[in-house]
Amino acid sequence: MAFERPLTIKEVVNDIHRKKYLLPSIQREFVWKTDQIQTLFDSLLRGYPVGAFLFWYIEKENINKFKFYEFLREFHERDNTHNSEANISGEEDILAILDGQQRLTSLFIGLKGSYAFKLPRKRVDNDAAYPKRELYLNLLKKSEEYDMVYDFQFLSKEDLKNAGTDDFWFKVGDILDLPESFEINDYIYENELNLLEKDKAKFANRTLHRLHKAIHETACINYYQEKSQELDKVLNIFIRVNSGGTQLSYSDLLLSIATAQWKVRDARKTITSFVDEINNVGDGFDFNKDLVLKTCLVLCDFSDIAFKVDNFDSNAMSKIEEEWDDISESIKLAVQLMANFGYNSKTLTANYVIIPIAYYLYKKGNPHNFVESYRFNSERADMKKFTTIALLKRVFGGQPDNVLKPLREIMKNNLDDFPYQRIKQDLRVTNKSLKFTEEEIEDLLWMKYGNRYAFSVLSLLYPNLDYKNNFHQDHIFPRSLLKSRSKLRKAGLSEKTINYCMENHDYIGNLQLIEGVPNQEKSNKRFKEWLELICPNENEKKEYRIRHFIPEVDLDLDNFQEFMEEREVSIREKLSKVLL
Structure with a gap:
């Protein structure tokens, strides 16, 4: 591969807008925060390099072998974090982004989109807690951040209304409407920035010209173009180039492979929407794709449950897709149980604790009305005790696979009732046990209000509370x-x-x-x-x-x-x- 002709930011952003560039299913979702986007634009104005990019040229006869997604434009922290699937029917060849998605999405949002994040001390379900914010550049002041020169901020209409007279906020996307450099001077005069004191007028003029040059003139998008049509080779390249920056998790990669291999469902859409669903149970949880994919490996009884590409071959993916309805129901039941036990994202200190419970329910055929029926009171009580004690003993810390596998073996042979006592007796993993010593019990008394483990200790003192009610x-x-x-x-x-x-x-x-x-x-x-x-x-x-x-x-x-x-x-x- 060699560098292609470098592109300007305006060229690339307009081509993203025209859907010339798409994201392959092997890409993670957008994860950058506003401060990272602001730093990227500051780097552009200072003339810093923004790194190389890697594009993947896919011939039209191969595009139906993969799934592709559009770039995010209007990012919303609660309502719009997932990329839309691209309609590629009738498309010619495609250019997909292998490396540089976070930077390119940031440029697209900064110039043509918006970023809505939650205001502090506002409820998650309050729509007003997420005002639409667009990227602005202060033409009168330098940034007060120690590592920034230019003051880029994502501002809402309310922010602009309350802006001080010492600031002049220029909407960064408006630079696209000023293609000629002389139009910068016209803008300066029309907004009477030239009438300000000399230093401010000069700073405004130079800052706006730098922005114009960075977007319209400087060909700073240096990229390679990979033309191989072999998935294995492309995946290998992808893993290599994504080893830095915002770390690509195995779950992102494995989910991407599943998307390419599942026959009926869109794995990415199915699993990401499922994660959203279980996170909204009760008072809310913080589960992720890693947990769901790990649970799939455990429930399908694969001998190796590590996040490795080899463990997600076509046979494994086929079985997971075939069993998905039962797997997802087991996970959902386990999460509902956690909520009924009084847990939420703040108090469930190890998400992997739900996997053994999901495995038990899966092997029992997901009994109808398990969460509510009096017939399962005893099993639910043992599950609650297992959950609480496993969390307090931190048994899923370190290398959880070493705990999940022996737990699974114990479950396989003890499905009449949830085998809490058998687990307590037989679980033998280095430094992992459900058995307490008197010294450890003494340590529990030193738990403090606000500690994430305090609820687990208190729940042992109040075993008969109906935690479907809200307890403080x-x-x-x-x-x-x-x-x-x-x-x-x-x-x-x-x-x-x-x-x-x-x-x-x-x-x-x-x-x-x-x-x-x-x-x-x-x-x-x-x-x-x-x-x-x-x-x-x-x-x-x-x-x-x-x-x-x-x-x-x-x-x-x-x-x-x-x-x-x-x-x-x-x-x-x-x-x-x-x-x-």
Whole structure:
């Protein structure tokens, strides 16, 4: 391969717009963030090289052997992250991008598209949390970022409305409407930028001319063109050239091979939409294509479950496609169980924990109404215990394949009921076990509020809660009070007691699980007052104390240390009973 005639950015962006360039199914999806796009445009204006590109020329008689996708133009972090499949019927030869998709998509979005990302502290389901943003260049100021010269920003209409008078934001895509360099001067005069103080006027003029030169004149897109029609060779090239940058995961590559080999379904569309579906179960999860493809290997009983190209040959792909309905149903059931156990993306600390559960359900034929029916109460209880303890013991850390394979072997021979006890007894992997020691139980008491494992510890204390309801981790003695030295002093506590309160208020000993609405009502009330409010008689107080491991001690603020020490004794006893 040799370099072809280099192209200008305008040429390439217009050809992407005309769908002259497409993305082969072996490409990953767009993953760059706005700061990466802004840095790319800054590099262009500074005359920095933007790297070589690799295009794949595909003859028209071969284009139906593969699937192709269009470039993303209007990126939306929630609603539009997947590339649309290209209609190639009746097409002549095609140019597909093997290396440079992230950069080319960034140029396309910056010049002809938009990028919508979520505003902080806004709900995911709020459409207003994702304003449409287009790329702008400040013509009056340099960037305040230490590694940037030019101030590129993705701005919404609201951002522009609130812009300061010291800024002049030029929409970067408008440079395409100024093909001649003299039109830059016309723009400067029409917007009276020449009337500004000398330094600002010169900076605006030079910046706009640099942008024009970078987009219209400089042939900076240097590319090779691969003309081989052999998939194996192209895949090998693709893996090599994608070994840097935003790392290509094996799942991207394997999913691409599946797309080329599945006969009935579009594997990429099927699996990516399935990932979106399971991530929307309950309070939301963070599963990915890696997990789904790994689960396929495990459930289909392939001996080697590693992410290797050799493990995804045509026979394997055929079996996965044939079994997809049952595989996807098993995964979905396992995810629904996780949600019913109270887990979500913040508390499910190892996504691979669902694979053994999915395998069991798959081998049992995905029993009807498994998630809800009382007939499966015992199995669900054992699955919950397995999930919680496997997460706390971090058994899927490191090299999870070494755990998944022996777990699968145990499952194969124990399908009458979910074999939690058998797993606990027989799982023998180096440094991996479901068995706890007393020292490890003691360590659980040092879990803090906000720690991703804290929910798992608390769920062992509350095994009978209906987690389909929304439960909060609540500070029994209010956090807002215990972390404030001034408030504690005002309450008349000694410095020694104050120090203890401030150092220990976030530990498990001061946490309970209560439903969301009562937690909001409790707010910052002192616990003794709250208990009187919700438990007006002694029997109710006694039941509450038992349910939440509240010791029979004075519940005034100055007795927080004794409360913690006594409650930790009860929690330790409960955890020992469950785990030892």
